[in-house]
Amino acid sequence: MDYENNINYWDGRYYAPNVESFIFRFYGRVLKHDFGIDGSNQEKVFDFGCGEGGALNFFHEKGFDVYGVDIAENDINQAKLSLARKTRKEPVGRAHFELIDPHPRANQRYFESIHNGTEWIDVAISIQTLDFLSDTDCEIVLQNIYNQMKPGSVIFASFNGYQMYYRNHGQYIGDGLWHIKFANDRVSYDLNLNFIESKEKLAQKFHMFTPKYMDYYDSSFRNEGSEFRWTFTGTKE
Ligand SMILES: C[S@@+](CC[C@H](N)C(=O)[O-])C[C@H]1O[C@@H](n2cnc3c(N)ncnc32)[C@H](O)[C@@H]1O
Secondary structure, three states, X not given: OOOHHHHHHXXXXXXXXXXXXXXXXXXXXXXXHHHOOOOOOOOEEEXXXXXXXXXXXXXXXXXXXXXXXXXXXXXXXXXXHXXXXXXXXXXXXXXXXXXXXXXXXXXXOOOHHHHXXXXXXXXXXXXXXXXXXXXXXXXXXXXHHHHHEEEEEEEEEEEEEOOOHHHHHEEEEEOOEEEEEEEOOOOEEEEEEEOEOOHHXXXXXXXXXXXXXXXXXXXXXXXXXXXXXXXXXXXOO
């Protein structure tokens, strides 16, 4: 799949420095409450599509050892900067970022030089990122993440729902992707995006994991439409 338009779009800077509400609620209500994971043991959080590291900043503050990958160099640099500011007075080595290629490879290992071939991830997250991938590439990425997760570890990821309004401006181009092209007085989009139509399809997408919760978050601004995203919480058994 050609991701040229997605790559161009993310080439700029995506200003999102703060933790999103659904991340800190996931932390308190699910990670801590259900799994007893709170960062006190410097558990390792891996964020696929970390952007500027808003979520990882939060996990870092809670004591986690944080790892982020993204295709956008500007965002990765910004993430490094903000975490570096924070780590000045703390033990070094709890924040790691890596630039990755938009086209995933089967059996790709992240942070290989640190974790060489081991199952090292305690918590995997991916927010509003997996939906930039075709079905084929998303399967590759999820399998790669799965391979590097410890047994009993947790994944929390979001994915566009079918009712997400961008799809109203899209044309299906194959392998799960829709070409979204529209402009209004606020935005101008030319993106390829994937959407999931039901909970059953959500479970299929994350089939390698044991589902724990399949929830969602939604919002609408300026009457532009629903921004419905599924969230999948699951474990590697
Ligand atoms: C909507 S932003 C979300 C960023 C971050 N997860 C957050 O919640 O703030 C989407 C991110 O996905 C990244 N991205 C887009 N296509 C990707 C791909 N093929 N592989 C990995 N990351 C990708 C972009 O660079 C961008 O940082």
